[in-house]
Amino acid sequence: MSPGHRQVIMMTDFVKKTIRPFRALRFLARKPHTIISPHEQHNDIEGEPLPTERYRGIHINDWETCISCGLCARICPCDAIEMVDVEGEQKKRPEVSYGRCCFCGFCEDVCPRDSMHLTSNYVMIDKNSETFTFLPENDLKEFQKEYIVETSQLRYNDKDVKKAEKEPSAKKGGKGKKKK
Amino acid sequence: MAWSTTTWVMAALAPIIVFLAGHLFLGIARKITARIHRRRGPPVMQQFIDVFKLFGKRTSTTHSWVQDMGALFAVIGVIACSLFIPIGGDPVLSFQGDVIVLVYLLAIAPLGMALGTGSTGNPNSAIGVSRGLMLMLAYELPFAIVIVTIIVHFKTASLGEIVEAQKGFLDWAILSLPLSAIAADLSLQGMLGEKPFDQPVAPSEVASGPMVEFGGKYLGMLMIWHAMSVVVEAGLFVNLFLGGGVLFGGGTTLALIGNIFVWLALTLTVFIFSIFINSVFGRFKMGQALKFYWGFPTLIALIGLSIAVLSNLGVF
Amino acid sequence: MDDFRSTEIIFGPQHPGIHGNFAMRLELEGDMVRRARLVPGYLHRAFEKLMERRTWHQNIALVPRICVPDPDVNEAAYSMAIENIMGLEVPRRGNYIRSIVLELSRLAAHLMGLGGLGGAIGLYTLPMWTNGERDYVLDLFEALTGGRVYHMYTWPGGVRWDMPENWPRKALKVMDHIEAQLPSYYSLFFESKVTDARLKGLAPITTSWAVEHGVTGPNLRATGLEVDLRRDDPYAAYEELDFDVITLKQGDGMARALVRWYEVGQSIRIIRDAIEKMPGGPVIAKTPPPLAFMVPPGDHYAHVESSKGEYGYYVISKGGKYPYRVHVRGPSFTHGIDVLEKMLVNQELADVALITGGLDVCPPDIDR
Ligand code: SF4
């Protein structure tokens, strides 16, 4: 390789390596990755809403079938479940403390009557910290559902949000609809 | 020198325009950076919100009155600079040699910051400040050559007259001195502290350097300084190379207002270009930045200077 | 500090350049690091001791927390050790799903690691992009395992559940998507003059030095030695899957970054291959229920190739419901303490975060 040739290669390499990174600018015109939570639905790659069925969130427990065997309390690695006496019930019921629970789902796995379940709802906001220790029942508690209603009424002073609200189709946008 | 009413009004308005424009520009820059990152980004007004929030905060730690002075120094220095910059072709302070005064004044604000951070005793700030001064040394060399080139080319050292001489679109210095314009733009990148030349405030190296001991109102002050210096420095480039935004002649108030908007638009364009570079490159090390500035930009600035001198002598 | 020539900088845990909860004390002369002392312990949670007080299955919920970016290797290595002591045979389908999960985890960890390199040189575009792509991988994990970051999915004997029906199709789509994004990362990060200036020739190590100091994984492969536990001591279904072991010769920062970059491509290839060859059948061997689970006396060391290096679990059982002793061998302990202390000497302050990120050090694993 002659010295001149090498110089030419170095020059082209320099120019290439100065210009190539600017290709990133083409993302200016693309749809962003992020979504406006909670106004937009978080979707997966095929546009199906998340969280999925298997997501391990807040517990529910069917008191009809629960036999109060206490296995869930024994398997729990975080000691989050305690069997407590409930007024008007003869049997003890599992009580979950969300300060400890790590959402492993072992209690669901081990339950002999299939009564304990982890729902895919994970939103839980309350000012009183004592609400986070409760007895799971057949359905989600009121304050867990409340949050979902409340937040969707929040308004941000952002144009994107308003646009997303105006066009119902854009509401589902976010991640799922992004093209390559 | 008797001032006309317009000059008086401009003297009061110039810092305000620069203040408002600076925060708006930074807000737009945040939005653009976010889009390149494929994020949505904060609202454009976020920068204003941040500054007002910071001024609403109680300052928990101060180190000494030198720190107060340092932060004040920075803001006052940049306000003084804004009076020298012809906004829309109308300089408040204009005299022969004001370009050179301006270049000195631009260095005052960083020195004030150096003073303030020096008193805090944090080693990260000390390293950040020494990096900042070293970087200044690096980019001032090509920039000084460019200033000389401009003075030689227009045969005047007054910013007002330089803007005057670029009345028509074809007189813009970016067309007659393209090499110097490139060198000046590269220097501008360092002046604005955008990547690849943001070593003084590199978070992952010196934990944001000079800012590290500044919280609450101090940080607010530094943010104002940063926002205003963005407009002053990018505006200087517009005045030197892009005709200073003088689009409407006639000298009426309406024309002046129009020119101010044109000037702001050009400044924003220059700044956004710098933001583009900022968001696609990493940062150099200090030594590499020094080597870079004293290499390529200095070389083309020198070539630009010789072309200007030769054409002045009538060689071409 | 006996003379005035040097400054001491406490680099972390409150420092944007540090990769988590550990600290370095750097003695600087000018811009040069003359001595580096690592100060771990901010995240010490005594995992090995905790595991002695928990049943074999409860530990599955504990171990992934040892390494946050790449959690599945923990579950896999721990389960493999138990299976070996018990003589359990994992069904083929279970092994294939394990391989897929391990590769997805490697993919996510490498994407995050590459993003960290971008962050260390101030190129914040790269971490934003890679973390955006990583989110799709987390979506996959969520659909498969129910958890996004900690999955608790690999289980002694196999995996907890079978794949949902549409999951393979989704996984292939995500792989296509990530593969389509890879060129833009390459042109942004590796085809840039600034990255060249920062990474080329950064803290080079030789193979013999690396072996002497216990460097493993991508960092060792970047010096030119072809080692990969997936090929040398195959576990899960790696014996039947197609992939290349990536090696580069230079041993510098650029080589370490590039090895990770190429491994992302290999992971995609492995996942595609495994989905294609996926056999039928059960996913978990017949085991006693978790609360009656006993492991006969014995001991075993099981190791896997994680995204950071060799990850091993040495499990001793004296029979009964609890492990007698579990020892964890994490790659970040070696890379993050001994190797890093030596590599930082005579480097510039500006490079400290970059070298740490380049070694892909994971502080939770140092402290355990
Ligand atoms: S929820 Fe299930 S495991 Fe728990 S006490 Fe009831 S039946 Fe037993």
Ligand code: SF4
């Ligand atoms: S999910 Fe796990 S940690 Fe939570 S209550 Fe159930 S067993 Fe305990």
